[in-house]
Amino acid sequence: MATALSLAVLGCGGGESSVAPAGGGGSGGAGQAGGALVLPGLSFVASAFGFYYPADPETGLNGFNLDDRVSSGDSPAAGECAHDDFVGPDQEPGIDYGFLTIINNPDLREDGKHVFGGFHEGQLVDGVISGAVRNGSMTILLNVQGLDDAQNDDEVTVQIFGSEDSPALGTDNAVLSSATLSVHPDSRFHSEKVQGSVVDGVLIAGPIDLRFPVDIMIVQDEILIHDSWLRIALGDGNFDGTVSGYWDVANIRDIIGVPTTDNGNAANFTIEQFEAGMAAFADGNYDTDTGLCNSFSTMFRFRGLKAFIVTESGPGGAGGSDGSGGTGPIPTPLDQCINDADQAALEAIATDDQSGAAVVGMIAGECPLDACTAELGGVLSDSSEAARNALGDCISQCISDRTGLSAGCTGCYGSIAACSTAFCVAPCLPPNSGSPECASCALENCIDINACTGL
Structure with missing residues (x-):
């Protein structure tokens, strides 16, 4: 198996590089044309999304003055509802988070529980929304383009999408990085592109209208957060921050109020309350x-992990490991190994007989049996995208541990090794490991390794 995988990695790269090679059949099936366009720039899938719960809101919220006003409940201005704003981290006035008055509402029911206790951290509403971004009920994708300096850049472009795809999850039910997900086919769930800037590693962008499809238990609807602003800290393959915007009462009623009856609901409040x-x-x-007033200023915690976002795709190839069940080509990230650090690492592991890339290919074939046996078994018994992503991530980490290459570079090898395991075992088993059929299967069903690495 290790020999088959390593030779599949080494032998599939001939020919012209492309982001979307044509789909095709495996050893026993005919394929159809397929294709996908991978968005450039930094892309992420949300790993967490839910109400922001500040430890002590009175000391300052790192939010936004959404209405360009400093409001007071004692003396509301003309054309506004009576409410008190919060202050920012430096005590700047005017920070809006009106929905926090619902979350922290002190009113009690006859049984001593809070009327709106279902909105408290860890309770029903919080748990349902948080779970929705992990189980595919409300998948959120973020793309940032034009980023020249991750610490300071005065002009970047941001776009946010809904998706019908479910994020890949690990055994701990946490979202995994480096998965490939498609934007929602309905463009209503694509935000407009908005301008933003990065200062000291923090991206701020807006205003932006966000619309996501929701399919949570008995609720099939849409969430719309409008006139929103994004503030996220960009990390190494991840981000962490908030989204602040307005959530219409009518939309809240549709999402949360509809399941509410005169006798209350699982969140404990009645329709009158x-x-x-x-x-x-x-x-x-x-x-x-x-x-x-017809909307609430709202603040959501927003976290995400690196992903590849596909904007369009055609039907995939039919060929799997035995000629059936393949998925078609996987979108290819480009030039992941040509940076100076990876070039130095490749030079360090090269031998008199083999290039650094060839050595990495051999290691990629060894890792499934050396370090990723559980993930390998998962793919052999279930070739789902989640299983392939888990194996690919494990192989990528194994290669990185042995070579010092970056996650982006080793991700190319991990992806094709996992994909070949799922779809090309039969054509790549010895004595056919170096055959044209083996290389063709990998090219037709997986990434283009040459285009991905840039080598």
């Missing part, structure tokens, strides 16, 4: 006819 709370505490989009 829900309507009263919305009317009393909403702080945005003042309606002159009713004298009420």
